[in-house]
Amino acid sequence: MPSPTSPRAPSPRTSSPRASRGARVASTFALASLLTVAGCGRGGESKPGPSPDDPAKFIQGTWTVDVVRLAEQPHLAALPPEQRKLSLEMAQNVVGSMTVEFEGDHYRLGMGGKVLEGTFKTETTEGRKLTLSLTEADGEQDTLHLETSDQGLLFRPGQGEALPLKRR
Numbered sequence: 001m002p003s004p005t006s007p008r009a010p011s012p013r014t015s016s017p018r019a020s021r022g023a024r025v026a027s028t029f030a031l032a033s034l035l036t037v038a039g040c041g042r043g044g045e046s047k048p049g050p051s052p053d054d055p056a057k058f059i060q061g062t063w064t065v066d067v068v069r070l071a072e073q074p075h076l077a078a079l080p081p082e083q084r085k086l087s088l089e090m091a092q093n094v095v096g097s098m099t100v101e102f103e104g105d106h107y108r109l110g111m112g113g114k115v116l117e118g119t120f121k122t123e124t125t126e127g128r129k130l131t132l133s134l135t136e137a138d139g140e141q142d143t144l145h146l147e148t149s150d151q152g153l154l155f156r157p158g159q160g161e162a163l164p165l166k167r168r
Contacts, residue, residue, distance in 0.1 A: 049167060052148035055130045056122055059146060059153065062168040063100040066152055067092055069164035100155060100165060107134060120144070 050057040070076065071088055079087060098111040108117040118136040125131075128148040135141050145156035154162035 052128055052150060055125055055128055055146070055148045058148045059102045059130065060104075061102065063102075063153055063155075063165035064168045065091075065095045065098050066164040066166040067096070069151060069166070073161055073164070075161055095163065099168065100153075107132075 049061065052058050067088065070091060071084070076084055076087055095111065099109070101108040101110075102120070105119050105121060106117065107120045108115060110116075116136060118134055120132045120134050123131040123133045123143070130146045130148070132144045132146065133141065134144055147154040147156070147162070151164070152167065153165040155165050156162045
């Protein structure tokens, strides 16, 4: 048997193929986490497109929830760390699959297998803020408030906190 100082001595962490694969997987996840924390691939940065200063053009395309920016919302940022983490996990489970798509004068909201779609028209534009009048396929109408920014969109379906979106 090789001595403990021998270069051929088995390492307790890599003594089995399963442990080696596990270590590689753990290393890959650790590297991905470090890159995310360092800002590489950070959510909150939108892909290039029209300027947010032209909101009517800027909103065109498909958007998803930006969990990184969601965590920065005042109501979540003020929570104790454990409660904040749990709230973000719950939000990810609830709205993580949400997509918002604007194409021409049509919109499509998808979440959890349900889809709402119809047409929209711009009611007001004030700088980077838009108010849209939505008409669903069944004729029901609603109002949607959006705000554009360099990081994406803020989706304001009602009077509550805004939901940050990023381009998909």
